[in-house]
Amino acid sequence: MAEGSFVGNIAKDLGLEVSRLVTGKARIVTKGSRQYVDLNRDKGTLVVKERIDRKELCNQTTPCSFSFEVIIENPIQLYRITVEVRDINDNAPSFQRDSVNLEISKSAVSGARFSLDSAEDRDVGGNSIQSYTLKPVNNFTLELHSLTDGEKYVEMILQNPLDKERQEEFTLLLIANDGGDPQKSGTLHIHVIVIDANDNAPVCSQSVYKADIKENSPIGTFITNVSAADADSGSYGKVSYSIAHVSREANGLFQMNAETGEITMSAQLDYEKEKNYQLNVKARDHGGLTNTCKVVIEIFDENDNSPTIQLMSFSNTIAENSPPGTTVAVINVEDADAGKNGVVHCSINPDMPFKIESSMTDYYSLVTDGILDRESISEYNVTINVSVDWTPILFSNKTVTVKVTDVNDNPRPLTAVSMRHF
Incomplete structure (x- = not known):
């Protein structure tokens, strides 16, 4: 708007x-x-x-x-x-690259599956990606899979065996369509190269890998190891690994060893930005056959943020006859950490005619809690303390000065007068 x-x-x-x-x-x-x-x-x-x-x-x-x-x-x-x-359809589906090379054995049989890059659409709901189309459809059909978390991935299924002698290579077009009105789309060029026989595709040892890591772990920390086996011998049985599709949020955060399948942390993580990541890992043999598995990485929160205090409203003067419960200040207290690490305690220095009350989530009120007497004390320095109990103990404080103003509550004393009678 x-x-x-x-x-x-x-x-x-x-x-x-x-x-x-x-x-x-x-x-x-x-x-x-x-x-x-x-x-x-x-x-x-x-x-x-x-x-x-x-x-x-x-x-x-x-x-x-x-x-x-x-x-x-x-x-x-x-x-x-x-x-x-509310979302509008202002983003078209897009692939992370314009084209890919796909090597397929001439001995691949009907029903052989080949995983493809998924597109990404920053829109949500009906404006996000709804379907994929493959052109032409002479040798392959397309199958779209939906995971329980809502993520989708695409596989290309061989319908008719390829003839290397007749056609050694050709190009297909994968089109991702969203559900907006008007509809938007993105395309990926698939360059297929027909190679000699490779009878077996790699098989991942697990379809889903789960791992966890603390947000303050150093760069290079080991996360998990993906492994796949291939029944072929020689170069066709040698498997290499890569992260097939990564979201913008996860891009650059993780690194995979192509030979060992080891995933390590390559950039600093922040639980407050993202609590978990999902990676699609592709295991590929030297004959071009692939298998895909999923890696779910949970980020554990650490108490690495100090609580903050923000004075939202403050009356620096108050009449000495103000009744108990009079609001002096409204305070916003926050901690960017989550769960127990984000539970903040708010208090003030003792022996003050004031107290702290919680008015709503993340907000506190500083109110009077006794009788004020300017003739006794005309000014108070109130220190507001906020802290988190979990190790390490992090805290912040802010001091405000409240001045007590005078009201006419002390009558003028009578004085002796000398009287003379006439």
């Missing part, structure tokens, strides 16, 4: 008068560096601030949404707003 497009009427949705948004200086607070929408206080509406790319925001996650808070002052009120971003 274009900049300035209407997103929603939050004044109506929250049951607020527009005048309350104006007098309370309502404003949007975002946790990240991007603010996708603006608040029009005079109308109580949200509008698009900048063009939103759903793929950049959520990748393949659906439904896709972003959240932010709206704070209103005098008195302080806090609301959380969630906006869903």
Whole structure:
């Protein structure tokens, strides 16, 4: 949607008068560096601030949404707003390379299978890849497989044996089609070379390999080893390994030894960015026959992020006759780690007429917890501490100064007056 497009009427949705948004200086607070929408206080509406790319925001996650808070002052009120971003078909399917060479033995029998590169489409749902087409279909048919996690891969099945003497090589066209309107597609040229006999294809020892690794593991850390056997002898029985298809998220993170099938880490991992990866590994003999297996890599979270404190709203002065429970500040506390590593504890220094209350997830309120007396103490330095209990213990703190203002609560004392009677 274009900049300035209407997103929603939050004044109506929250049951607020527009005048309350104006007098309370309502404003949007975002946790990240991007603010996708603006608040029009005079109308109580949200509008698009900048063009939103759903793929950049959520990748393949659906439904896709972003959240932010709206704070209103005098008195302080806090609301959380969630906006869903719907996908449009603005990406065509694409292959990671334009063409591939495929060597097939002349003795390959009908029913022999050959795995092909899968296309990728950054759109989701009905706008993502829906079908594949192979042209021409003289010798091969196409079969599309769907895995339990929703991933798809393509195999080409030989229908009629190839005749090397009649035609040594030819080209096929693999077309990936999405379900958008209008439909978009991507193509891959398959250059088939007919070679001498290779009777057996490699067979992976497992169809699915599972491995796990800590996010702070050093580069070069061993992950798992893929192995395949080939019943042929000589060069036709020698198997080499490669990562056949890798997502943009996993690209460059893992390295495979073509001879041993060993997979190692080649770049730093971050659990907060991606929690697991799936690799399609191709085992190929020197006769061109292949077998494909899947490697699922789970990333374990480490406590490597310090908690953060952000002061969302703060009144640095407070009247000495304010009742207990008066809100002084609203604080946003977050930790990028997950699970137990992301559980944050919030507290303040003791012996203060204040306390911390949890108002909603990730938010705390600093409120009064006793009687204030400016004549006794006119200023408090309140230190807000946040920490995570798990090793290593990470913490942050922020100190705010609260000044107590005077009210006329001490009557003027009577003074002695000398009286003379006349």
